[in-house]
Amino acid sequence: MNQQFILTSPGLARHHAIELSDVLEACPWPEALAVSMVETDEARDLWRIEAIYADEPDRIGIDDAMQRAGLDGNNLSITPVPQKDWVRESLAGLAPVVAGRLFVHGNHDRHLRRSGSINIEIDAGLAFGTGHHNTTRGCLVALQKVLKAYKPKNCLDVGCGTGVLAIAACRLTGITAIASDIDEEAVTVTRDNARLNGTAHLMRCVTATGLDHPAITAHAPYDLILANILARPLMALAPAIAAALSSSGRLILSGLTSDQVRMVRASYLAQGLCVIDTLVDDNWATLTLAHKQRGMA
Structure with a gap:
């Protein structure tokens, strides 16, 4: 695996952290693989921003983007990510996640599995999506509501990460699913997790940029599309996602903050979709959408 780099901010007030997150998400060069907010001081409402890059980012490009946004980039640090399975190591300290009927856990918590629940074991490897993040939990709750x-x-699960959303959909319904991600490591992890959870026969896992893959095109349209990525990619993919959604289908989007809901919603409204449900967990939002001709506002 190539050496990755992490950009880290000091603790920031929430509104400054959201501004920085938006700037890093929108910055085309360097382009972040993922941007996240981590609460560092609950009493003072301070948040740290972390951004992961596939290669060492160009500091000049980041500084230029920060200056255009009127932000101070002097306190940002950029360091190599240690060449170890740091995600799997972190899982040992994570408690299982309960989301409705779903009980999502790591292999260290198999003994806590619940009778009567749909137990999903996720080995994150180097991929994103253990079920612990607000956006993943939001998607799991929204899925069960739908x-x-x-x-x-x-x-179709766009940006599948560990495959937890596609696996949950298959376990809840028995339907087939395409799980795609731009990261080959994520696709490998998803395929392994599908086997682990008994859904490999229902899932096809592919490496794709957006919806650009023959397998995705061949199985369209989709009655259910899940996309838990970031606000900017969600907006860029709006035409392709809307075109791939069946006339009666449901679309679940997350990876966006409450402040980004309006612009993401507008992107899909322009494609003939409307929001039929919104879930908010802290500052993270999950949207459920459908085609407007279904008579929904």
Whole structure:
């Protein structure tokens, strides 16, 4: 695996952290693989921003983006990510996640599995999506809300990470799913997790940029599309995602903050979709959308 780099900010007030997160997400060069907010001081409402890069980022490009946004980049640090399985090591300290009928856990918590729950074991490896992040939990909750009144026939998980969302959809419904990610490591992890959870026969895992893959095109349209990525990619992918969603389908989006809901919603409204449900967990939002001709506001 290539050496990755992490950009880290000091503790910032929430509104400054959100501004910095937006700047780093929108910066085309260097382009971050992931940008996250980590609370460092609950009493003072301070947050640290972390951004992961595939290669050492150009500090000049970051400084230019910061200056255009009127932000101070002097206190940002850029360091190599240690060449170890740091995500898997961190899982040992994570408690299982309960989201409705779903009980998501690591292999160290198999003994805590619940009878009557749908138990999903996730080995994150070097991929994102253990179920612990607000956005992943939001998608799992939104998925179960959708399935109470709607029965999809197939599913597409865009930016699958560890595959937890596609696996959950398959376990809850028995439908087939395409799980795609731009990162080959994530696709490998998703494929392993599918085998681990008994859904490998229902899932096809592919490496793709957005929806650009023959397998994705061949199985379209989709009754259920899940995309837990970042606000900017969600907006860029709006035309392709809307075109791939069946006329009666449901679309679940996350990876965006509450402040980004309006612009993401506008991108999909322009494609003929409307928001039919919104879940907010702290400052993170999960949207459920459908085609407007279904008579929904």
